[in-house]
Amino acid sequence: MKIVCIGRNYSEHIKELNNAVPDEPVIFIKPDSAVLRNNSPFFIPSFTQDVHYEVEVFVKIHKPGKAIPVQFAHLYYDEVGLGIDFTARDLQNQLKTKGLPWEKAKGFDHSAVIGKTFHKDELGPQPWKFELHKNGNPAQLGNTADMIHGIDEIISHVSHYFTLKKGDLIFTGTPSGVGPVAPGDKLEGTLCGRPCFYTDIL
Numbered sequence: 001m002k003i004v005c006i007g008r009n010y011s012e013h014i015k016e017l018n019n020a021v022p023d024e025p026v027i028f029i030k031p032d033s034a035v036l037r038n039n040s041p042f043f044i045p046s047f048t049q050d051v052h053y054e055v056e057v058f059v060k061i062h063k064p065g066k067a068i069p070v071q072f073a074h075l076y077y078d079e080v081g082l083g084i085d086f087t088a089r090d091l092q093n094q095l096k097t098k099g100l101p102w103e104k105a106k107g108f109d110h111s112a113v114i115g116k117t118f119h120k121d122e123l124g125p126q127p128w129k130f131e132l133h134k135n136g137n138p139a140q141l142g143n144t145a146d147m148i149h150g151i152d153e154i155i156s157h158v159s160h161y162f163t164l165k166k167g168d169l170i171f172t173g174t175p176s177g178v179g180p181v182a183p184g185d186k187l188e189g190t191l192c193g194r195p196c197f198y199t200d201i202l
Helices: 011-016 070-076 089-097 151-159
Strands: 003-007 026-030 051-053 055-061 077-085 112-119 129-134 137-143 169-171 186-191 194-200
Touching: 055 129, 055 137, 055 151, 070 151, 077 169, 077 186, 077 194, 112 169, 112 186, 151 169
Parallel strands: 003 169
Antiparallel strands: 003 026, 055 077, 055 169, 077 112, 112 194, 129 137, 129 186, 186 194
């Protein structure tokens, strides 16, 4: 199982990090060792002083696909969930300044919170609204209608470079409102009003 992530897919998030708007989906990958399930706590790694939360809708691929046409992309996933792409922002900025890949800042152990999934028919047609609360207060409010590249376009684009396999997850990008975490924080995510995860920061 691999976790394919899409960066810079919400315009307001692009603005808050002073990035350029991409012409096509920005892709990076997290290894399976990045997965954090079952509402387990997240331990801040020793190599960073600035870990940020990024809440994201993800889809779970349920059959293999390669070079999938956009019009058929919806046939390759049934389950939708909400997760967190934890990012070591200080390390990422160092790597970006040097023109180096982001993997150490994005793919470290337990950097991908995987919340509860729902059948897409249960959620109803898009757009889907999602929220992240930090210590009981709203931190990120998102809506899939605001994506620069939609889910079907993302699946098609990714599949032209990486064969998608059953069980693969695609994180579809984060809206604005990303920010740091500290020991003692609690993060809770909801998708279309349905609880998906809670994570204690240690």
